[in-house]
Amino acid sequence: MPGTTTTTTTATVAAGAAGAAAAHRSSVAAHRDGPFVALLGIAFVLTVVLFQTFSTVPLYLHETYGLPERTIGMLLGYNGLLIVLFEMVIVGRAERRAPLRVMALGTFLLCTGIAIVPFGRTPLFAALAFTVLTLGEMLSLPFANAIAADRAGEGARGAYMGLYSAAFSAAFVVAPAAGFFVHHRFGGATLYVGAGALGPLLALACLALQRAFVRPRAG
Numbered sequence: 001m002p003g004t005t006t007t008t009t010t011a012t013v014a015a016g017a018a019g020a021a022a023a024h025r026s027s028v029a030a031h032r033d034g035p036f037v038a039l040l041g042i043a044f045v046l047t048v049v050l051f052q053t054f055s056t057v058p059l060y061l062h063e064t065y066g067l068p069e070r071t072i073g074m075l076l077g078y079n080g081l082l083i084v085l086f087e088m089v090i091v092g093r094a095e096r097r098a099p100l101r102v103m104a105l106g107t108f109l110l111c112t113g114i115a116i117v118p119f120g121r122t123p124l125f126a127a128l129a130f131t132v133l134t135l136g137e138m139l140s141l142p143f144a145n146a147i148a149a150d151r152a153g154e155g156a157r158g159a160y161m162g163l164y165s166a167a168f169s170a171a172f173v174v175a176p177a178a179g180f181f182v183h184h185r186f187g188g189a190t191l192y193v194g195a196g197a198l199g200p201l202l203a204l205a206c207l208a209l210q211r212a213f214v215r216p217r218a219g
Contacts (some may be wrong), residue, residue, distance in 0.1 A: 030159040032054065035212035036151050040167045040203050043144045046107055047168055049114055049195045050137060051175030053079065053130075060188040065121050075123070075130055077193060082134045090138050095146075100213060103143040104206035108199045110136025115196020118189035 013015060016202045054076065061075070094102045113133025120126060147162070152160030183190040 004182060029156060031165050034208055036148065036160065038205070038209055039144065039148060040163060042202055043164070044167045044171045045198060046110065046118060046140060047171035048175040048178065049111055049198065051172060052114060052179045052191070052195065053133065055180040056188060056191060057175040058182045059183070060117065061126055064188065065126060067123060067126070071123055075126055078127060078131050079134050082131065083138060087138045092140050096208065099143045099147050100206045101208045103147070104138050104203040106136045106140025106143065107202040107206060108136065109133070110140055111196050111199025112136070113203065114192050117192045151213065
């Protein structure tokens with residue numbers, strides 16, 4: 001009947017409008033959530049550092065270490081193999097601890113792994129650096145993702161995780177451009193030692209956020 005159809009349509013439109021309004025409020029709340037925005041900043045910088053592994057580091061290993069492409073490919077595969085074999089075990093054991101403390105350790109290790117790259121010249125040393133940075137990766141990014149999702153709660157998860165994904169995507173774009181700029185202008189050693197210097201700062205930032213993420217959010 002026309003009346004029934006109109007009523008149903010009105011209800012559907014109203015429900016859609018309410019959903020859109022709720023999504024808008026969630027998005028605004030996510031943008032205004034200071035500790036969450038700070039977490040995004042940490043994750044962004046950390047991801048820019050990590051992506052050097054797949055952009056500038058292979059070039060550095062070829063030019064400075066003199067490694068052939070096949071060996072460099074094996075090192076990159078070694079990174080993936082470590083993640084496949086050990087990430088679930090490591091994350092499973094570490095998740096019993098305070099997430100931001102685990103993330104602080106992970107950020108420090110990841111940046112340290114990058115920082116030591118200029119101090120070697122052999123495939124074995126490169127494998128050591130990859131081991132350290134991969135361990136840091138496993139102890140940082142999975143926990144950053146979990147912290148972001150937990151911060152959002154059920155009602156605003158879409159808005160929060162959308163911002164988190166946007167930060168990750170932005171890092172994916174910025175990392176090679178910024179990395180190659182510094183690499184060509186100042187040298188790979190400067191880039192990697194500089195990235196290593198960010199480790200303690202990012203770790204301290206994670207620890208500083210600990211209280212903010214333990215306290216309930218306002219509103």
